[in-house]
Amino acid sequence: MSDKMRVISFEKILTMITEELKERGSIFGIHQGKFYRNKSGKSIELFGEKLTSPLGPAAGPNSQLTQNIVASYLTGSRFIELKTVQIIDGEDLPVAKPCIRAEDECYNVEWSTELRVPDAYDEYIKAWFLLHVLMKELKLSEERDFMFNMSVGYDLEGIKSPKIDAYIEGMRNASNTAVWKECREVLLNNINSFTNFTKEDLDKISPVVCPSITLSTLHGCPPQEIERISEYLLKEKNLHTFIKMNPTLLGEKFVRDTFDAMGYDYVVLNGHHFVNDLQYSDAIAMLKRLKVVAGKLNLEIGVKLTNTLPVKIDNGELPGEEMYMSGRSLFPLSITLASRLSKDFDGDLQISYSGGADYFNIDKILATGIQPITVATTILKPGGYERITQMAEKVEGELKGGFAGINTELLDKLAKECINDKHHVKDLRTVDSRKLSLELPTYDCATAPCTIGCPINQQIPEYVALVGDKKYDEAFAVIANDNTAPAITGSICNHNCQYKCTRLDYDESVSIRDMKKIAVLNSQDKFIENVKVSEIKSGKKVAVIGAGPAGMATALFLRRNGVDVTVMDRKEKPYGVIEYVIPEFRISSEMIKKDFELVKSHGVEFKFGVNENFNIDELKKAYDYVVLAIGAWKPGSVSLKEGSEKAVNAIQFLETHKAKKGDMNLGKHVCVIGGGDVAMDCARAAKRVAGVETVSIVYRRTKKFMPADREEIQLALADGVLFKELLSPVAIKDGILVCDEMVLGDKDASGRRSPVATGNTVELDADTVIFAVGEKVDSEILEKNAIELDAKGFAKVNNTCETSISNVYVAGDMKKGPATIVKAIADGKTVAKDILAKEGLSNDFEKKVISVDQKTIYSRKGILKDAINSEKEAERCLSCNNICELCVDVCPNRANIMIEVEGDFVSSHQIVHIDGMCNECGNCGIFCPYKGNPYKDKITAFWNEEDFVDSTNKGFLIINKDKGLCKVRTENGEIVDYTIGEENVVSKQMKSVIKSCLEKYSYML
Structure with missing residues (x-):
């Protein structure tokens, strides 16, 4: 395939929208239940226009194409910041692919629109018309309740060029452009097909598409150039202007210290940007001058906060040497910059905010007086555009009309508190990847990553749902099918399942282990009472x-x-x-x-x-089979230069502690060497011993690299255990643990940074030293047998x-x-x-099929919610084994679609990729739980022969719809001619997919 997005005519895209809505009750995969309608009557006012939501997509992948903008609007966006245009465009613009990685904090290597500027212009005008149509037809609003904001870059010469000048002028008044006339004509010709949209509504559509603009300059752009461009946009183009500013204004030390404090210490900054970018003092002086200019012209001048942060590509995350960071890690920087600027202007500075905004902070941002707010990273994650609906509904009651200044105290408080907010610190998602070690299937790919991630493959979505319905007996029966220690694993399992949970890409994992424990406490005793002992079926x-x-x-x-x-x-x-x-x-x-x-x-x-x-x-004389399942009880050891014999083994310590119920003499100061779960147990147990004043965990790397479960680390911290990081013990003498001081060096084979000695030593008080460095299996038992x-x-x-x-x-x-x-x-x-x-005996490991309500599952998509310590936690489960469709959710361009098929499938839901709508951003591959990329590995529908030939994707091209003639690249890569209904040419699955696409989804072809 290629990364060329094919422009869709206005008539075609109108057909796609109306047909999908009629056939499926959705538009570009957005379900009707997520269409946003403001019910409060409240609004914000911006540049004299009323918006029924303060939200919208930031200039980027979600505002590049007509369908992106439509999807954004349907879900609650009312301030549409169009993707940036610049003089270098189309094929002349080098964008490495894949270009987006939104796995946690987001990175990208893209700049402005990948279309030619005239094509981008056409996309925006088509979207302008469609939003007016949908607004009336779907009864989302009686009057226009949205606005477009154009974004341009990167220097004055380029902005003054005929191409960009024509774009700006066309956005200021589109009435004489070809695309404007085309859209009007198409709507006039189809006016009778609408129920609520009328010719009068068409005539009321204003050709003034954008009365405002956001200036996006390159890193390193001199302040004089930024000011000249801004004055040009104000004086010559009469546009309300936002100036996009960079987090580099905060200085490298602040950014570095903030990232280190929040767990993003692995982010590698590019120091030269902090030197060469606009400096804070210059920004303040420039903005004060520009406010005077704008005031005289009766225009608004403000700032767009913030641009993405350039960082080095250190681990091959994306192609190239530098990428741009956004998302939750950027929030503390953006909101701090907003706070500092607001203070310097006594709250009188209009801010268009972007930088880690999401459901968990959107109300807090708006409460400070900041508006509008645009988002990018959050809607590139599972749930996609449908996340906007929840955000819009959350803040609807807080809309307060026009800009009335910023509450600097409230904003300062938010900036300080977010540093420790669990939704922004790295600890909330320390999992590197949720990927399964399985290849992405061409068909039937819906799977529950939690079940696959569980070593015993428990039916987790099934029992979670049953617990949620308080059907404890049924839930326990499902658990006990695969799990012989449900009470134990409901208490202390290391929950591999939770490290694969899709909710990690929403907020935090479903509390699967807790749900199991609820079933255990409510039903295990009853289950045991009702067990019927099986008859002996074998003589062995x-x-x-x-x-x-x-x-x-x-x-x-x-x-x-x-x-x-x-x-x-x-x-x-x-x-x-x-x-x-x-x-x-x-x-x-x-x-x-x-x-x-x-x-x-x-x-x-x-x-x-x-x-x-x-x-x-x-x-073997008495038994036909022997199973050796002896635990690892042999003590592990650490070699010290002196005093190894004075240390206590972790297992021996814990066994004595439990037997004596903590009645031990450990002295005042205890040091535990190690960073695993056993070390946490030792430390927490020691804290409970009378007379112990301090317990320290000593580890040669930092806490971040400890193998212990994050939950166990947090529990140890809560118990008051001290963490002595970057220390490597070398000797025990006279109640002192002597350690070499370490620093983190390069990464080793495990992917962790290796500890390197500094040459300095540190001494810790240690009346008792406990070694928790792993136990061993006694192999002598095996050897002698x-x-x-x-x-x-x-x-x-x-x-x-x-x-x-x-x-x-x-x-x-x-x-x-x-x-x-x-x-x-x-x-x-x-x-x-x-x-x-x-023995020729069957087993009873067969899975139990439990039906699910698809409407309920779809309603949970896009809904962020903190974990709940009760049966209600089931409401956070997305039942991924029944409905996954993550690749549909996260595609900005809507290039992955779910189709319903009949035939030799496990599920009637299958994924088809639309080649002409894809630019190979790679986002679907990031969130697909399998190894692989849906945009490459799923059945692809092609729109023209050039793209079919240019691709290696398995898929099809309709040559003649009436005759059912197709060109197909089969699953094994063979290209064949195929006629619908023909036997033994393509697989039964491919045959069903093509047939379904033609019969039910021809509007997408």
Whole structure:
């Protein structure tokens, strides 16, 4: 494919809108339920015009094409900041692709419109007409309640050029332009097809499209040039003018310190921009002079805050050397600059705001007196344009007419508080990527990333929905199908699922683990009471050595499917480390007992207090299968220059702490060496010991690079644990822990920055030092039983966990070292499946199909909402396995569409890519949960042969619609001629997609 966007005629785009609305109740994928109507009657006033919403798209990817602007308006945008035009345009404008990466904070490498300026002009005029039509036809407003604001760059010479001058003049009065006349004629010819839009409405459409302009200059533009351009726009063009300003005005130190404090320390700044860009004092002086000029002309002059921030491309995020940052990380900079400027003008400076605005702060920005507010990054994320509706509805009641000055105290307060606001600091989304290690399917791609991310593939959307409906028994049955330790994992699972949750790209993950715990507390006991023990279906017996999560899982899965199982363990109770080591404040004994009762209830036999010096040959005389599921109890070690013997092992410490209920003598000062979850447990446990005054976690990197779960780190901080970062212990002597001071160097193979010694040392008071550096598996047990080991001392196993000895398996920690509880359960399922298959027994792992209300799921799209600690959390679940369509949501150009098909599909919903509407920005690939890019990997509908030939995408081109003639590039890349209905030429799936497109969606072709 190519990145050429094909201009759509006004008549064609009008047809697309009316047909889609009639057939599907949507326009460019925007559902009618998200069309915005102001119900309060309140408005803001800008340049003498009333707007029923203060919001709109910032000049960028969401205001480049007619359909972008239409989608923005439908969802609540009333201030449309058109994408910037400049003298270099079209094919002469070098834009590297992909050009957008909005995974968290957003980066882009694009500049102005990618169209030729005359084509961009036509797009804007077509949109101008369509908004008037939709306003009346859909009864969104009786009178025009929106305005366009043009944006131009980058220097005075270019702005005065005939091309840009014609553009500006055409926006000031479009009545004599060809596109204006074309749009009027098309609407006149179709006037009888409308219900509410009349010829009188058409005649009232004003040719004055833009009475205002935003000046966007290049980085490094001299202040004298900015002032000259502004005076030109005011005096010569009689336009209300906003001057776009850069966050570099704040100075490099402020920006660097802010990013470091908020967790964006990895952002690499370009120092020369802070030197060469407009300086703050020059900006103040210039604006004061321009306010005088504008006042004499009865025009408004203001600032657009802010431009994106240029930063270095350090990790190949996008092609090139420099990219431009926007989004939530930019908010503290933009709002601080707004605050400083407002103070210097005593609140009398009009600000058009952009820079990290979203649902969580939009009301706070508006409350300061700032208006209008434009957004970009938030609507490039899942939910897309439909996020605007929620924002518009949130602020509707706060609209207060014209600009009346800015409340500088309130704005200053907002600027200070946002530094610690969870919606802006990096910690809210520390996950690098939600991507699954799966290729994007051509068809049937809807999937729940949480389920795939879960090692035991629990049906998470299903049980979350059931908990939300308070159907606890049904929810627990779904959980127990795959999970043999629901109470334990509902309390302390490391929740891999939550790191894949789509909500991370909205706000924060659904609290999946908490929803499981709700089901557990309400239903597990009842479930256990009603368990019917399965009959023994096999004459074979299984011995499981180790009653940890892996052993218990293996046993339960086998026993409930008809196999006789005995579990043996050296301890007197099951669940090993969970029972004996993990502190009670993290998981209660009651919750552990629930899971033991669950396993027992299925008929599993137990032998506790058994000597683990077993002999496999002896075991195999009594048992047909042996599963080794012994935990990692062997202490790890750290080599110090002096005093290693004085340190306490983490597992030993925690086991003693739990057994003695914290009745220990640790002294006043405790240091814990390590950065994992066990280190957090040790530190929090030590804080609860009488006499302990300080507990410090000592780690050679920074907190950001600790392997511990973010939640565990936050809990440790809340308990008052101190974090001593960038320290590497070297000796313990006389109650002192001596550490080398470190700095972070280059990245190592793990992607983390390597700690490098500075040559300085730091001494910490340490009456007790605890090593939490990982436990090991005792491989001697395997060795003495003649099980083949790999180079690391682990058993060599196949993909069913079977060792070199037939019918002998390893699972859990014993397989590859310390693992998570849920991975141990996954091993148990794998082993059980293999044994059942060998015995010719079926298993009961079949998933339960639960129907969902699609209308409810669609209504949740675009709705941001903080996590809720109750069953209501289910309302935040997007049920991605039923409806995904993220690639549809996030495409600014609406180039990915959902179609409904019949045929050999799992789902009737399939994705088709419209080549002519795509510019290869790459945004859909960022948010698609699979490896791959929808704009390359989904079936593509082409509009002309040139684009078909220029592409490698599988897809089709309609040659003759009446005869059903097509040219098709098949899934294997073969190009064939195909006639609708013809057999054995294309796949059944491709055949169904083409047929559906022709019969139901021909307006898109």
